[in-house]
Amino acid sequence: MSKVIFVAGGVMSGIGKGVATASIGRILKSKGFKVTAIKIDPYINVDAGTMNPIEHGEVFVTEDGLECDQDVGNYERFLDENIYDSNYMTTGRVYQTVINKERNLEYKGRCVEVVPHIPEEVINRIKKAGKNKDFVLVEIGGTVGEYQNMLFLEAARMMKMRYPKDILFILVGFLPILKNIGEMKTKPTQYAVRTLNSAGLHPDILLARATTILDDVRKKKLSIFCNISSKDIISAPDIESIYEVPINFEKDNLGNRILKKLNLKPKKNDLKDWKKMVKKNKTASKEVKIAIVGKYFETGKFSLKDSYISVIEAIKHASYYYNLKPVIEWISAESYEKNPKLLKELKKYQGIIVPGGFGTRGIEGKIKVIKFCRENKIPFLGLCLGMQLSIIEFARNVCKIKEAYSTEFLKKCIPIIDILPEQKELIKKRHYGNTMRLGSYNCVINTKSKAFKCYKKQNISERHRHRYEFNNEYKNILERKGMVFSGINPEKNLAEIIEIKNHPFFIAVQFHPEFKSRPLKPHPLFKGFIQAIR
Ligand code: GLN
Numbered sequence: 454m455s456k457v458i459f460v461a462g463g464v465m466s467g468i469g470k471g472v473a474t475a476s477i478g479r480i481l482k483s484k485g486f487k488v489t490a491i492k493i494d495p496y497i498n499v500d501a502g503t504m505n506p507i508e509h510g511e512v513f514v515t516e517d518g519l520e521c522d523q524d525v526g527n528y529e530r531f532l533d534e535n536i537y538d539s540n541y542m543t544t545g546r547v548y549q550t551v552i553n554k555e556r557n558l559e560y561k562g563r564c565v566e567v568v569p570h571i572p573e574e575v576i577n578r579i580k581k582a583g584k585n586k587d588f589v590l591v592e593i594g595g596t597v598g599e600y601q602n603m604l605f606l607e608a609a610r611m612m613k614m615r616y617p618k619d620i621l622f623i624l625v626g627f628l629p630i631l632k633n634i635g636e637m638k639t640k641p642t643q644y645a646v647r648t649l650n651s652a653g654l655h656p657d658i659l660l661a662r663a664t665t666i667l668d669d670v671r672k673k674k675l676s677i678f679c680n681i682s683s684k685d686i687i688s689a690p691d692i693e694s695i696y697e698v699p700i701n702f703e704k705d706n707l708g709n710r711i712l713k714k715l716n717l718k719p720k721k722n723d724l725k726d727w728k729k730m731v732k733k734n735k736t737a738s739k740e741v742k743i744a745i746v747g748k749y750f751e752t753g754k755f756s757l758k759d760s761y762i763s764v765i766e767a768i769k770h771a772s773y774y775y776n777l778k779p780v781i782e783w784i785s786a787e788s789y790e791k792n793p794k795l796l797k798e799l800k801k802y803q804g805i806i807v808p809g810g811f812g813t814r815g816i817e818g819k820i821k822v823i824k825f826c827r828e829n830k831i832p833f834l835g836l837c838l839g840m841q842l843s844i845i846e847f848a849r850n851v852c853k854i855k856e857a858y859s860t861e862f863l864k865k866c867i868p869i870i871d872i873l874p875e876q877k878e879l880i881k882k883r884h885y886g887n888t889m890r891l892g893s894y895n896c897v898i899n900t901k902s903k904a905f906k907c908y909k910k911q912n913i914s915e916r917h918r919h920r921y922e923f924n925n926e927y928k929n930i931l932e933r934k935g936m937v938f939s940g941i942n943p944e945k946n947l948a949e950i951i952e953i954k955n956h957p958f959f960i961a962v963q964f965h966p967e968f969k970s971r972p973l974k975p976h977p978l979f980k981g982f983i984q985a986i987r
Contacts, residue, residue, distance in 0.1 A: 529971070531699070572604055916968045939960075
């Protein structure tokens with residue numbers, strides 16, 4: 454059996470459990486082990502496809518078409534490996550499997566109960582994910598003490614009892630520093646450890662998240678009150694770049710502590726490329742100003758960036774590759790609808806991205822921004838919805854098809870963007886889940902295009918998440934006026950990449966290249982975009 458490391462969070466959510474898990478993965482990989490990671494989301498939702506991005510953050514998509522939590526994106530970026538559907542668990546998924554098994558008489562007439570059958574299913578899934586791997590990291594979403602993730606902790610407890618030498622438990626605790634007192638407080642984390650104890654578990658290692666480094670005084674205190682050796686209490690202060698986290702953990706010798714506890718020895722020590730990348734990120738000083746035009750970041754008085762996390766990371770990977778420091782600004786699409794005069798301000802950006810999205814809110818504002826980029830020759834990258842709107846803009850303003858639109862927004866329009874006939878049948882039956890193009894699809898690139906200059910190859914595959922497609926009936930009209938359809942899905946003859954002639958960089962794609970960008974392998978399209986800006 455592979456070794457299993459559970460990572461859970463204490464005190465509160467949003468303290469970076471995902472990045473911590475991914476970083477532990479990177480460290481173990483650098484020591485010569487085969488690593489994979491599992492995300493557990495304690496929701497009833499079967500996948501993240503039905504969750505609102507403002508509430509839940511970005512929906513990440515895997516090669517095999519699973520819509521999941523953004524942390525899976527972090528695992529892929531840090532591990533530089535694909536993570537598949539089998540590595541994602543929600544409460545809904547686990548219950549669904551158990552209920553299906555019960556219906557199929559797989560429990561052979563026994564009484565099927567929450568305990569042990571639900572945790573057993575969790576254990577089955579962890580074991581399956583660990584096949585041919587040395588390590589499986591299992592991130593348990595939520596915070597210890599919540600009712601929601603109890604059954605997952607129960608699975609961890611059962612596993613630890615069965616395989617004591619193969620299981621490790623890591624708790625990520627938060628240590629607040631109160632402004633008026635000016636001291637880092639350990640008590641909430643002490644309580645989190647106690648809560649975990651009451652579930653029959655004890656952390657082997659404690660990651661102490663705080664705004665600053667954990668000093669020896671507090672390390673000792675935590676050690677005494679939490680019953681954890683101070684060598685196993687790892688300082689995890691806020692740092693500028695998430696990619697520095699593995700390096701930081703290694704300062705406290707985290708990798709070797711883990712290996713020692715599991716009776717293993719490092720096979721090598723190779724964080725060289727990673728360190729080089731982090732150093733390059735830190736030394737880039739020349740700024741590039743890039744705007745993302747979206748709508749999923751305003752919630753009350755707060756502005757969240759999580760909805761576009763993969764796009765942001767992809768911009769960073771490509772910018773740092775060229776020794777540039779990206780300055781990313783959020784602009785709300787709706788503001789251009791209310792006040793078109795604002796458009797002039799877009800000139801201060803060196804590049805503009807219109808990312809993916811659903812629904813009518815903000816659409817006209819995005820179309821205005823795209824027109825401005827096209828006419829003012831501002832480097833532009835359109836992603837998914839960004840491609841659909843680029844085509845609508847071109848059809849309306851260049852080809853003079855004024856009513857051009859997508860049937861997603863208006864049923865009675867000239868349907869430049871539409872659903873395929875076979876999807877219409879499914880939608881009638883309300884089978885929405887089956888009407889999305891999800892996961893990896895092939896694309897053949899025209900060798901004379903700008904896209905080819907970026908990819909430097911003809912056959913590629915990219916990840917999708919959308920329901921609507923470009924309507925090929927309008928292809929000739931658009932081509933005549935200068936739109937280039939430079940990437941086509943060969944199986945279904947679907948438009949995948951478009952570009953515009955006589956523009957320094959105007960590329961829009963039906964897929965989501967951001968999901969495949971990695972810090973050590975920036976994505977070719979983002980590289981092309983940044984290079985054009987340069
Ligand atoms: N709403 C569009 C569609 O479903 C685009 C989706 C997206 O941008 N991910 O086709």
